[in-house]
Amino acid sequence: MLTLPKPSQAATFAPGFAPASLLTVDTEEGFDWTGPFTRDQHDLTHLSGIPAFQALCEELGVSPVYLVDWPIVQSSLAKEIIGDAVRRGTAEVGVQLHPWVNPPFDEEVNIRNSFAGNLPPELERAKFTALRDAIEAAFATPPIIYRAGRYGLGPATRALLQDTGVTIDSSVRALYDYSPGHGRDYSAFPNSPYWVDDDRTLLELPLTTVYTGALARHGHSLFPKLERVPHGAGIAARTGLLERIGLTPEGTPLPDAIRAVDAALSQGLPLLVLSFHSPSLEPGNTPYVHTQADLEALFEWLRGVYAHMATRNVTPTTVAGVWAAAQRG
Structure with missing residues (x-):
């Protein structure tokens, strides 16, 4: 998964599928982004903001995929709010691993170990499996999409995904380099979907970033x-x-995002993968949303981007829809 794909690995989709868009939400605990990683210094107060976001998505005809981590899946409120949308077929759930808050707690908490792919393979697998199983139990559906927290893929990640029934990964943040901080270098990776393996059992959906x-x-x-x-x-x-x-409301002004959509379509990208972090749904949790006005701007960003994509015939899709279209491509 850490090897640049060959041109032959590019994914194709069923006729009529592209161009499409997928909205992914890194659904995680709120914590101090400027401080050190900790096991217990976090909160879930932003969960109260999810219903308004979900309502907006349904108004826009968008089915978000909530990439859930351990503190979220342990919350009865999160299970109620997200589970309701999943049961109604207006949202999906996937896996997002933050190793520093996910048992078993056998590693030192530090920057290097905040990337799950840097952990010993057996520990990465144990953490992932515990989380994946908890998500399936909580939401009564097996998750088929994964995003490593901090985009931290590792040499053993591919095998554990294939062994646990996860068929889609979305951990590659194309055009970004996290190697100076012990992460992965994705600066040369493509932003278009591709097959990780020759057997077409694992599909990569990079987060959409363009030049x-x-x-x-x-x-x-x-x-x-x-x-x-x-x-x-x-x-x-x-x-x-x-x-x-990058196609995210976090740090990307709406006019720039619209330019990015147009650039992505001019490059022939079949799928635009949008993303943001769930703590941004409450002011004060992330560097991107400090005030209520910032939160309202995030919602307006979503309205504006989806309105523009509609004029460009970009259709919102789902994880299940992506997988089905890729199988027929």
Whole structure:
């Protein structure tokens, strides 16, 4: 899973499926993003914000996939709120592993071990299996999609997903490099879906990020160099030469997101994968939502992006829909 895919591994989809969009929510505990990782310094107060978000999704005709981690699946309120949407067929659930809050607790809590793929394979598997089984028990449905917390894939992740019935991964954040902080380097990975294996049993859905600007076609080679120059990436973006834009309401203004949608479609991406973190549904939890006005802006971002995608004939889909279309592609 950590190897660049060959062109032959690119996924194709059933006629009429593309272009489509998938909304993923990293559904997790609230914690201090500026502090050290801890086992117990977190809360779930933002869960009260999920019903309004879910109602907006249903208004937009969008079925979000809640990528649930251990503190969430242990919450009776989360099981009630998310479970109701799952039972009504207006949402799906998947797995998101934050190893520092997920038993068994056999590792030291530190930055390196915050990436599940850096753990000993047997410990990564034990944590993942405990979480996956808890999710199936809580929501009465086997999860088929995974996202490693902090995008922390490892050399043993592929086998454990295949062994536990997970057929889709969405841990690759294309065009980003987390290796300076003990994570993975995805800077050269494609942002289009691809098969991880030749048997077509594991499908990768990278989070959608694109390069825009006059030098966009040189982004893979040029942007990593700009990041190593003080203010290099910012200057390139402000001058319209080169900008990296992710499809997320967290840090991406609506006009930029619309440009990213158009760029992705011009590149022929069949699936746009949007994402954000559930604690952003309550002011004060993340760097992106400090006030009620910020939260309202997040909702307006979603309305604006989906309105624009509708004009471009991008249809919201589901994890089940993606898998079915990929099987027929």
